[in-house]
Amino acid sequence: MTQYLLKRLGLALLTLVLLSFIIFFAGSILPGNPGRAILGPFASQHAVEVLNHSIGADRPLISQYWTWVTGIVHGDLGTSYQFRAPVSTFLFPALGRSLKLAAVAFVIVVPLSILGGVLAALYRGRAIDRSISVTGLSLTSVPEFVSGVVLIVIFAIGLKWLPVTANPPAGTSPLGQLRYLILPAIPLVFVLFGYIARMARAGTIEALDSDYVRTAILKGLPRSVVIRRHVLRNSLLPTITVIATQTGYLIGGLVVVETLFNYPGLGRLIFTAANNKDFPMLEAGVLVIGIVYLGATLIADILYTILNPRIRFQQAD
């Protein structure tokens, strides 16, 4: 098992290195002239050249990449063009706020979607199944900003139940702050619901059709016991992995939701950086999203290995 996990870790690291290549060179395709971008159109050519030289923008791309990557390994994410300050001073607090929002979305969506998926599977082919599946598919396919504005129109402006912004006034209690995060979390919940519910439904149906469940029913176990002890335990295994890897998606969906609700998380940081052509900030932000995703996938794999006795014992031999 250790060998397998090491292999997964190595693969994830390899992917990460490739990812850093792609991000860096994407950011360098046509950023024009960083010096010009910072100083604006009215600065003298000489000033632009001096600045380009001082930030290293006149060096070959591969050497710039090396500086960038070694910096990151040492915890230096670069210097933001727009704030003229280290990227990390903005990035990590923003990441923290994004994770808080993502956590709220998770807490809502996980029980809801598992319940939905299991219910749909238990009533397979009937009206409940079809309505859960179609609702899930529809909610999943609608972009977050679309469901977001509709929710704002209904719940914040029409009914006035929840605040329009995600930013509580200073001095709001932690519980009060939570109230500001509910509306922004719902569009994320919508997109995730369909996917997790579908996985939970597929897993449950597979377990229901298995021989061991047939045996359990035939030996006379009550239905509730069969479902709890034999169906759920097996069906939720793949669902758990899926949920863990959803973190990557969540962080991506946050760009839209945070922009819409004006929430100062990683998503909005990336959005602002893109608008200001602040490539160091943009590249670092996107790389962090990649790291979070790869980390989550790795954790999901480990979790799966630990939870699945078949893999655990097979590898231990």
Add this chain to the structure above:
Amino acid sequence: MSAEEPRDTPAVPSATRISLEDSAALHDPGAVGLLPPVTGGAAGALDSSAGAIRRENLRLLLRSPAFLIGAAILLWWIVCALFGTVFAPYSPVAGTLTAFNNPPSGAHWFGTDSLGRDVFSRVIVGARDILIVAPLATLLGTVLGTAIGLVQGYFLGPVDSFVGRIVDAVLALPVVIVAFLFVVAVGTSTTTLVIVIGLVFGLLIARTVRTAVLQERGLDYIAAARLRDESNAHIMFVEILPNVLGPIFVEFTVRLGYAIFTVATLSFLGFGIQPPTPDWGTDIANSYQYLGAGYWWQVLFPALAIASLVVAVNLIADSIEAVIIQ
């Protein structure tokens, strides 16, 4: 067939491989539940029976209410995209400055925006650009993905591992973020939008095509073609391709829904379709800040338009997928 698996995954338990495949679809709501359908059995089907299968599929589709509803909505938006400028009651770009921010009324069914433009007309004509960009990007992605997937699945070995790693790396980022990064770097234009979304989708689709090709490549007709000394290109494109068209077609319809999702999202963020072209995402972006003032009609109607279009395309994709898998 297990001996034909790629070299980079021999020790990975199959369950984990499933989780990896799934993770590709994770930040990609459009790919919900898309498991590559098994088409191997149809390989030896005679032409006449293939035609019968196709007719039967069509009959099943026309009986599915989800498909019919989706098709009706999509048809409406296609009509709007083609002829919207003809039957829209007002010009979608020229506003009446005396009538800005008017609520819905008999004269302006969906009200007017902050520049006095008729929201109803903008919603109608707004179908045009998204229905050009999204299908083109999906088409580009499907063609690219098919080519990459065929090469990967057919040759396996180092080519497959190398492409597989790149796919993994790109897919570690949500599609919207990748598109965002490249569009920002290269600059915003409709062409960039099509190319960037097409490229990312190409990588995603390559995965599905590769899986489908792996199922085909151990079958007898491939061995027979090799014995006949056919060229690799012939085997890939003439022998294998017709037998993996089913999953590719399903992939196209599913991706189309997600292309619309991505284009709309990029437009909302200001990196998609550019003003003054009427576009739903852009209109929502321009108006949502004033929601507090109560001008809900400026965002609600474009939002419903996007929602109806993506849901319609997904209903169609889901029905087609269900029929083809059966």
